[in-house]
Amino acid sequence: MEAASTAKPVTYMRRRPELTPCYSIIQNNLNTFISDRNREGRPLPNYVIKEFEAFLECGIPAYGCLRLACRSCLKEQIVAFSCKKRGFCPSCCAKRQVEAATHLVDHVLPMAPYRQFVVTFPIPMRYWLHSNKVLFAKVYRIIIKEIHDYYKIKATASGIKDPRPGAISFTQLAGSALNLNPHLHILFCDGVFAGGSETFRFRNLEAITDKEVEKLLTDISSKVVKLLKKQGYLNHDGEMVNHPLSDSIFQDHESLAMATSSSIVGRIAFGPNAGKKVTRIGSGFGYYEEIPLAKGHRCFSVNGFSLHANTATNTLARDRLRKLVEYISRGPLSNERLEITKSGQVKLKLKTAYSDGTSHLLFTPGEFIEKLSAIIPPPKSHLVKWSGVFAPNSPCRKKVVLKPEEKKGRSPKSSCTEDIPLKNSSWSKMLAKVFRIDVTKCQHCKGDMAIIAAITNRSEVARYLKHLGIEHEAPARAPPRYQEEPFEFGSEQNRYETTATIDN
Numbered sequence: 001m002e003a004a005s006t007a008k009p010v011t012y013m014r015r016r017p018e019l020t021p022c023y024s025i026i027q028n029n030l031n032t033f034i035s036d037r038n039r040e041g042r043p044l045p046n047y048v049i050k051e052f053e054a055f056l057e058c059g060i061p062a063y064g065c066l067r068l069a070c071r072s073c074l075k076e077q078i079v080a081f082s083c084k085k086r087g088f089c090p091s092c093c094a095k096r097q098v099e100a101a102t103h104l105v106d107h108v109l110p111m112a113p114y115r116q117f118v119v120t121f122p123i124p125m126r127y128w129l130h131s132n133k134v135l136f137a138k139v140y141r142i143i144i145k146e147i148h149d150y151y152k153i154k155a156t157a158s159g160i161k162d163p164r165p166g167a168i169s170f171t172q173l174a175g176s177a178l179n180l181n182p183h184l185h186i187l188f189c190d191g192v193f194a195g196g197s198e199t200f201r202f203r204n205l206e207a208i209t210d211k212e213v214e215k216l217l218t219d220i221s222s223k224v225v226k227l228l229k230k231q232g233y234l235n236h237d238g239e240m241v242n243h244p245l246s247d248s249i250f251q252d253h254e255s256l257a258m259a260t261s262s263s264i265v266g267r268i269a270f271g272p273n274a275g276k277k278v279t280r281i282g283s284g285f286g287y288y289e290e291i292p293l294a295k296g297h298r299c300f301s302v303n304g305f306s307l308h309a310n311t312a313t314n315t316l317a318r319d320r321l322r323k324l325v326e327y328i329s330r331g332p333l334s335n336e337r338l339e340i341t342k343s344g345q346v347k348l349k350l351k352t353a354y355s356d357g358t359s360h361l362l363f364t365p366g367e368f369i370e371k372l373s374a375i376i377p378p379p380k381s382h383l384v385k386w387s388g389v390f391a392p393n394s395p396c397r398k399k400v401v402l403k404p405e406e407k408k409g410r411s412p413k414s415s416c417t418e419d420i421p422l423k424n425s426s427w428s429k430m431l432a433k434v435f436r437i438d439v440t441k442c443q444h445c446k447g448d449m450a451i452i453a454a455i456t457n458r459s460e461v462a463r464y465l466k467h468l469g470i471e472h473e474a475p476a477r478a479p480p481r482y483q484e485e486p487f488e489f490g491s492e493q494n495r496y497e498t499t500a501t502i503d504n
Helices: 019-037 046-057 091-106 123-131 132-155 209-232 246-254 253-264 318-328 365-374 428-436 459-467 494-501
Strands: 065-070 075-080 115-121 166-174 180-190 191-194 201-204 293-296 299-302 304-314 339-340 347-351 360-363 383-387 447-455
Touching: 019 046, 019 339, 046 365, 065 459, 075 459, 091 209, 115 166, 115 318, 123 132, 123 180, 123 253, 132 166, 132 180, 132 191, 166 365, 180 253, 180 318, 201 299, 209 299, 209 304, 246 253, 253 293, 293 304, 293 447, 304 318, 347 365, 360 365, 447 459
Parallel strands: none
Antiparallel strands: 065 075, 065 447, 115 180, 115 304, 166 180, 166 383, 191 201, 293 299, 299 304, 339 347, 347 360
């Protein structure tokens, strides 16, 4: 107790994204990458460019900030705006990760055991799922239905009437090598809910066995392959004979289609290394009637599909559940895994070394930006889905969730003329929970902080930051390294080429 009382409080300091490797790489090379794609006649889609532009403004006070003041001593403090994007921003993805875990564990997930199901897909199928939302939705429904049916059948065999499972799924788009790898992390209540309106409660079931995981994966893979055959994408032997029609955003932007398809197979799409490998290529759909291969306890693979169901938590292990939710909702990139070498290349540390001993990957800055552009979620793609008793339209949802009245992401009102309490803002809760930093309290007198203004006008922001003695200019972005020279008809070279053409 004495050691806890003498611990120094953590002081809030503005994060400095401009000092991180990811920011430096994009700041100095984004305009070159965009210019190169334009010169090739393969411009990037707007949503990709906006993602990068928003990242370069995230956490930089010069682009806008909140002005806070202590109610007691009137000391002021600023908080820069965040980009709130879903693609790769390490800060916003980390905040979203903690926000999801806090909301689910504290407000949604009832006291029950939980099990994680991780489903990955054959390499040739990954581009289809990423570029065709309709196909992905059909495959997702097959997977969810099969796992739901597993719990229902098992509960019915145990004498439970009208069993109802519940699940929350997170779609992850990237692997640790920044390769595009859409896969599902599905968190199921490891049991079912059943009973009447007054006796509706959770019922435990025996843990899933290796045989049941093997059968579940076999059923999932066979039904997905059957769907692909019915759609005309595979023949009777499981060989690819056609490709699904991609969404319009991929049809209209060749650069996006090239970046995503190359990212899936671990190759480079653009630049001097175009077509070269980054990582090894995996197998395809396998052969007809392939036997499921055991990869570990409650983990099997077949026909390029894999299912892992060995991670579970018991009813009372809420801290372990929180860590599990943080894991399945994590972002694809961490600055701790990035390093800029002396030669200017990007060194990415793998989370787990490859079997051949590879521990890092090396990219040029342009190749690194290419990999990031491939894993940015396309517009209107839902990365979090609810099913069973947790579904938004389920009549059972209010009966099972912990606090149905709580909503995720509560934030301060936008009006600055009102006396706004800061305690309800989600970002302040995340800082307090993760870093033990309470930005709702003054760093000098521990009084309550209040929002007095949201400054968005660039000139006003610069004037205010200059008054506080804070850097008031946004970090400069490097111009394109290679610019196409304007065509001058009267130049010596063009005059010679024109004369030679006429003479011939």
